[in-house]
Amino acid sequence: MRAKIIAANWKMNKGYHVGLTFAQALVRALEPPTHHSAQIILLPPFIHLSTLSQTLAIQQHIHLGAQNCHQDAYGAFTGEIAAPMLRSVGAQYVLVGHSERRQLFNEDNRLLAKKVTAALPHALKPIFCCGESAETRAEGGQEAFVKQQLVESLFHLTAQQIAQVIIAYEPIWAIGTGKTATPTEVQAMHQAIRSMVTQQYGEAIGQDLPILYGGSCNAQNAHVLFSCPDVDGGLIGKASLEVASFVPIVNALNEVAA
Ligand code: PGA
Numbered sequence: 001m002r003a004k005i006i007a008a009n010w011k012m013n014k015g016y017h018v019g020l021t022f023a024q025a026l027v028r029a030l031e032p033p034t035h036h037s038a039q040i041i042l043l044p045p046f047i048h049l050s051t052l053s054q055t056l057a058i059q060q061h062i063h064l065g066a067q068n069c070h071q072d073a074y075g076a077f078t079g080e081i082a083a084p085m086l087r088s089v090g091a092q093y094v095l096v097g098h099s100e101r102r103q104l105f106n107e108d109n110r111l112l113a114k115k116v117t118a119a120l121p122h123a124l125k126p127i128f129c130c131g132e133s134a135e136t137r138a139e140g141g142q143e144a145f146v147k148q149q150l151v152e153s154l155f156h157l158t159a160q161q162i163a164q165v166i167i168a169y170e171p172i173w174a175i176g177t178g179k180t181a182t183p184t185e186v187q188a189m190h191q192a193i194r195s196m197v198t199q200q201y202g203e204a205i206g207q208d209l210p211i212l213y214g215g216s217c218n219a220q221n222a223h224v225l226f227s228c229p230d231v232d233g234g235l236i237g238k239a240s241l242e243v244a245s246f247v248p249i250v251n252a253l254n255e256v257a258a
Contacts, residue, residue, distance in 0.1 A: 003210045004257045005166065005233040006250050007041040007127060008240030009067065009095065019048045022243070023055055029243045030250060033061040038233060038253040041065050041093050041127070046081055053090025065093025065127065068101060071114035073122075083122040094119050097129045097153060099172045109152035116153060120161050127166045127235065128154060129214070130193075134173035142171075143192045150196055159201050166210045167193055168235040174215025176237060183224050186213050190230035219248035226256045 014022060023042065030040075040062045044052060049064055056062045070080040086094060095101075096119065097112040107115075116126045130149040132142040146169070154162060169189050174181050181189075190211045198206025213225055214235030225231055233253050239245040 002208060002232050004036075004038040004253055005041060005210055005212060006038050006253055007043055007065070007093070007095075007166075007168070007212060007233070007235045008246060009098070009214075009235055009237045010042070010044045010241065011067070011100070011237060012045060013241055014044065014048070016047055016051070019044055020051055020055065022241075023048075023052050025243050026246065027056070027059060027062070029247050031254070034254075036254070036257050037061050038250060038257060039063060040250060043067050043093070043095055043127075046086075049086065049091050050089040063092050064090050065095065065124075066091045067095045067098065069094050069096075069115060069119060069124070071111065071118045073118065083119045083124050087122045087124055091124060093127055093166070094124045095129060095168075096126045097149070099129060099131060099170060099175055103172075109149055112153040113156060116157065116165070120157075120164060125164045125166060127168055127212070129168045129170050129235070131170040131172055131175075131215070137171065137173070142189065146189065146193060147196055150193070155200050159205055162197070162201055163205055163208065166212060167197075168212040168214050169193060170214035170235060176216070178216050180216045180218075180221050180225070181213070183228050186225055187228040187230055190228065194230050217249065219245055219252070222249045222252035223256065226253050 043065045066086045069083045073082050096115045101107045119126050130146045132145040136145045171181050194206050197209050210232040212233045212235045213231050217234045218239045
């Protein structure tokens with residue numbers, strides 16, 4: 001069975017004390033994990049990683065990741081952070097290619113390929129984000145667009161490497177807008193992504209690949225989205241910032257997985 005995953009993208013929110021208090025409250029509010037519980041991946045700003053990795057050390061089903069990393073392992077890159085540094089403070093995952101990084105920080109498919117390649121040797125699993133704009137969807141070009149993102153940023157990996165990757169489908173028009181893709185749209189794209197990966201790497205890798213949906217996922221729509229056969233969980237932005245809005249999303253995935 002494929003891994004079930006809820007990733008919480010805090011983006012640029014929560015100072016040190018607020019983040020710590022929030023993580024502690026979250027642990028108290030989550031139901032005790034069972035063998036089929038979803039894995040939870042918290043993606044806080046870098047400043048939290050070291051403390052949270054100690055605070056959450058005994059929580060077997062809660063992991064930590066970063067929202068970005070540089071494509072080089074070290075060097076004179078003022079203001080940047082490298083994969084081995086993230087690993088050294090307890091991160092096990094890293095978001096690569098979030099649409100905000102693509103749009104606001106000019107990250108393109110070629111650069112993202114380098115970031116994915118940089119993360120893997122340090123046991124950082126990339127959560128690779130892909131997804132189309134409203135204009136691309138209006139023209140019916142969404143699958144070709146996403147395919148190009150996968151081909152240019154992921155398909156240079158070996159089979160062993162791609163088995164470490166999680167894909168998050170996040171249509172740009174749904175991120176932070178309150179407009180969620182319909183279950184039909186989500187299932188169609190997730191199925192398409194799985195078949196692209198299957199064509200490139202074979203049936204076993206395609207079937208094992210976790211594909212998360214992101215974009216205005218919340219307590220109201222989580223259950224129906226997670227019920228789609230090719231949806232293995234969610235990448236949650238706004239609704240991950242409060243315990244009351246995040247826990248029901250985790251519960252929804254656990255119900256679907258049970
Ligand atoms: P949202 O963000 O849930 O606030 O739409 C999702 C994301 O950007 O990963």
